[in-house]
Structure formats: structure tokens, C-alpha cells
Amino acid sequence: MKQIIKNIFSKQEIAILVPFLILILFFYSRNEAMLNHVTITSILRTIAFPALISMGMVQLMIAGEIDLSTASVMSFCAVLTAKLVRDFNFSITEAVIISLLCSLLIGFINAFLSVKIGIFSVIATIGTGFIVRGGSYLFTNGLPIYPLPESFAILGSLRPFNISFTFFLMLGIALFVQLLLTSTKWGTSIYATGSNWQAAEVSGINTFKVKMLCFMATSFLSGCAGLLTMSQLPGTPGDPIIGLNLELDILAGVIVGGVSLYGGRGSAIGSLIGVAFIQIVRSGLVIGHFNPYLQLPALGLLLMLAVGWDVIKHKKNVA
């Protein structure tokens, strides 16, 4: 019995649920509004975007790389689509396809720099992130692009069960990624690439291809998240500040959810819980009448704790 309990809690995805519930109860005890209908739906709507991106990030991090340009890609895709539609008379479909192709290209460049050339992916993606965000400000002079056709808001204004379209899209993708990771050959090759790429290479896995597809998936999902954010904003402006500082939420969420910085460990459900955890902390600090400026230091601290925990666990496994 003891062993079973130990086994269950050795999975970080499940272990994280305990502080998760405690936090919710704590914030609930400070203010009962924590668990009312409005709060919960707004939290679910907010986590949809970082969670959507984290579904690419989780694969990428299991494969042993990282991407810090996600939030910039969000902004870039939204702005590019808006620009193409308003100033160059593209139809919405064409513009969306072009900007998503651009996001795939950015993912490919990230992969090429990190894997083929061998720059650490942290540095390479900081570089591409700045270039991409610089691009999106340059396009717009820093001002939102509007007015745009009302049909931009079609997806964003859908409210199934009063939540949002993005949330259900994200849930679907999360399930899909979880299945991919646990029960397909693709999943196995991601884990193999991340835990020991030489061994993976020897056993016939093209690790560059695996990492490249993971990078491209992350960028693609970031692009989608950017477009969906735009579609959900009132007046659907192509605003370059879309996704500003969101990379912290994504990264912290994924790591809190049990994905290892060293690659080879993690799950989609875990990162979903992790991203939700981050949002609970953010919203809880506001609802629980704490100083709202505490959000960022709290997240930074949480990220550091999660990283420290991950490293200690990794050391134990290696030893």
C-alpha cells in the first residue's frame, strides 16, 4: 500500500496536484470569489493560450531543447495577418496561411541554429525572439493595426459552455499530444532523442528531424495562439504587444508540470496542470487581495523552485 502511494506521488504530474489544491483552498479562504463561476471561466479562457503553446513546448523539451521565442512568434503572426489583410488586400484565409507558414519557417530556423549549427537553444531562440518581435514592432510602428473585417472575430467570439473556442481546441490538442507521447512511435523517438541522443541516433532515429518537427510544432502553435488571441480581443486589433512576457508563463508552467530541463521526461497532461497552476497563482494573488505586483516575483520564485527540484531529481537518477 505504502509503495503504491509512493509510486503515485513519484509522478510529478500527480504530486503537483496536492499544492495545486492547497493553493486553491488557500485563495478560497481569503476570498470566496476564487471558486465562483466567473473566476473559473476567466481562468480557463486565459490558460488556453499558454497551454496551447505548451503542447508544442512539452514535446520540444522532452526532446531536449527549449524555445524562448514563442511569445514573439504569437505577436508576429497576429500582426502579419492583420497587416496583410488591411494593407495588402489579402483574404483572411490567405493571410492566415501565409503567417502560419512564417511561423513554421521560424521554427525551422530555430531548429537549424540549435541542432545543425549547435548554438545552445536558449541563446539561439533569444536571438530569433528579439528579431521576430523587432519585426512585429517594425511592421506596426508599435501601434495596433485596425480596423479589421469583423469576420476575424468569428472564432474568438465562439463561447461553447461560456468558455472559449481556444480552450476546447487546446483540450483536444492536449489529448492528442498525450496520446502521441504515450502510444506512438513518434512519442518513443522524442523520449529517446531527449534522454540519450547518441543512442537514439544509433538505433536509427533521425534526431535532427525529431527536434526540427518539435521546434516547428512549437512555433506553429505559438502562431495559432497569436491569431486566436487577436480574434478574441475586442475589436480584433493586430496588436504587437500580444503575448508580451508570456514565455515566462509557458516555461514555468511546463517545468512545474514535471517536464525536465534535461529532456527525456514529462507529459502533456502534466504541463497542462502546470500552466493551470501558474494561472491559479496569478489570479489567486489578485483575488486573494494580495499586491498584484507580487505576481511576477512569485512566478520567478516558482520557476526557480521547480528548476531546482528538477535538477535535484535528475542528479538522483543519474547517481
Added chain:
Amino acid sequence: MNSNRIKFLIYKFPEFGILLAVIISFTIFYVADNSIAETSTLVRMATQGTCIGFAAYGMGYLMISGEIDLSSGSVAGLTAAISGMMLDSGYSELTSYMAALSAAAMVGFLNSFMTLVIGIPSFFGTLGTSFAASGLCIWLLKGRWIYTGDYIPFLDLIFSPSPFLDFPWIFLFYIFLIILGDTLIRTSKLGTILKATGGNLISAKIAGINTNYVKTSCFILTSINFGFAGILVMGYGGTADFSIGLDWILWVIAIAIIGGGSLRGGVGSIFGTFLGVCLIQIIRIGLMNAEIQTNAQKIVVGTILIGAATFDSLKSKSKT
């Protein structure tokens, strides 16, 4: 033969290539717009360059010893915020700066603790402290702008023009530090110790170097430098606000890597970081003079960062 000689030069003096890049870019901008060579522009370049240069200065040492620190901007912002708040509530200049710099040193110590004791790779550890420090800075300032222009006679003094071509005193001090550091690295035991620590940790340990001590000192030195740079920016602008240090992460890493520092440790040069600062400043001011949007700077510097990192990576690949 001739091309071999150039290759040898570049290999032996990595600064040679950067020097060439500095000269070429300066010439290009000069041809496009003469005003870049005017004294007033040069002074402005030197003053801004000193601020970012101090931030990159410590990174030069740290990267030779084989670690990296991504918390530059946040630590600069935090230090500026602390000293601004203390000045505002009536503390003396010296006390405020000392307190703020000790906070920066504490961040450096935390970085080294995470890297050396817990074993988090410095990329990730310092990314964490970066988020934490910028959060702390925002929390402290709560969106305020603190006007400090009236309480900083010392900073005003070091920013005042010196007899030498009207460059500010702090710039001369920066040059002095660069020469001092470069000479130390090239001629004294310090250079050997740093390079051994970064190049081959295990041999360095066997040779009796206390590598943890070396790295901890570098981390703390780097953070104090970031902090000092933050205070300088505050003094230059006369206000402490959350925007100090924004986007520095890009500039500082770019400068350190352009300056010949390797992400794999063991090599680098302090004079190189100076040339890196020159290159970045020429590009910033050049683009500004050409009335190109400031956002284009990010693109250019991001591209340079990736280019330099690519060069560094290919070089270390060809060696092995």
C-alpha cells in the same frame, strides 16, 4: 600563404576580426552620414556605451570561466530601483549605492549557489533569477517613476565632461578598467586560472585551483557590474523606473559573444568586450542617425548575436 596568414591572425587574435568589423561598420555609417564622427555624437556614443559596457565587462570574465548570466537587465533594473527608492527617502548617495550593489551581489551569490551547489546549468538558473529579480523590481516600484536628478551630485560629477575630448570621466574609468583587466588576463596568473576553470574544469581542480571560488567570484563580480550599470543609467536619465535594463539580455550576450567569449567557456578577452561595445554602439547610433526605427536595432543586434554565436559554434566544432 597569404590567406593562411590571415587565418592565423584571426585564430591568434580573435579581436582582429571584430576590430575589422568595427572599422567597416563605422566607415559605412560615416559614408552614409558624416554626423557620426562629430564630437557630440562620439561623446553620446561613449556615454551610452559605458553603461552597457559595464554590464558586459563582468560577463567577459564570467564567460571565460565557463558560465553565463542571463539576468543582466533585471539586476540592473533592481539595483536602480533600490538605489532610487533609497535616495528618494533621504539616504545619502553612498549608502544607497552600497545597499543596492549589495543586493546585486546577493543575486550573484544566489546564481553561483544555484549553479555550483544545486547544479542547475547557469543558463536556466540565471533565467530564473532574471524573472525573479525583474518581478521584484516591478513590485518595489509599483509602476512609479522616481525622479532622482536632484540627489545625485556624485553621478553628475562622473558624467561631467573630462578635459580629454569632453568624454565623461566614467568613460575614462571604463577604459582604464578594460586595460587593467585585459593586461591581467593576458599576463598574470588570473588569466590562466580563469581559462583553466572554463576550459577544463577537472584538470583545473587537479591542478589545485579552487574552481568554485573562482566561479563564485566571477558571478558576484558580474552581478555587481550589472548593478553598477543600472545605477549609471539611472544617473544618466535622472529617473529610476522599470524600463531600466529592458532588453539588455540581448545586448549583453551579443557583446560578450562578439567580444570573443565562447558559450563553451575557456576563451574570451576583455578588450574584445570593449570592441563589442563599440560595434553595438556604432550600429545603434548609426541606425538612429539614419532615422531608422529603434525597433530595427533589435533585429540587427539579434542577427549579429546569432551570427557571432554561429561563428563561435562552428569554430569550436572545427577544433574538436
